[in-house]
Amino acid sequence: VNLLSRGHRKPLLKDFATTGTIFGFRNGRVFLAIQEDPHCLPTFIIELPMLTSALQKEMASETVRIALESETKTSRKKVLEEFVWGIYCNGRKMGYSIRRKNMSEEEMYVIDALRGVSMGAGVLPCKNQYYQETEGEMTYMRARFDRVIGSKDSEALYMINPEGSGQGTELSIFFLRSH
Structure with a gap:
């Protein structure tokens, strides 16, 4: 049953924070x-x-900054609508990625399973036994982010730590379009 396709509901949280989910198989790539x-x-x-x-391993440090940089020459669309991205983590170039138009069945499973989770980290049971054996467990971290729109060419997400908690990793995600 796909619970995400139901009609509009009243939000559980009163503010308008953006939700970010980082997930992936232990032996695979991260989404x-x-x-x-x-x-x-x-x-x-x-x-x-x-x-x-x-x-x-990067999250074990106090600060993690992930930058996604698009080298597209046009600025007719919003920066998050770009498809090809150069990825940097704490200043080191990691490679290139392409934004997905559609989610895979496994990605949909994760998003659906975490629908009621506002923030947290953990392990999800694998939907497919083959992935469990070859890729390891599915780990996730879900948090709420303050979204700052600098211009049509830049946006940033800053992770919101729980109230009263000055501890933990500081995570920032930047989206930039260089001309």
């Missing part, structure tokens, strides 16, 4: 999904050119 409402499909999903285990 980034951005949702305006956790009950709706992501407006942006991309497979990052880095292993989940490598990102988890």
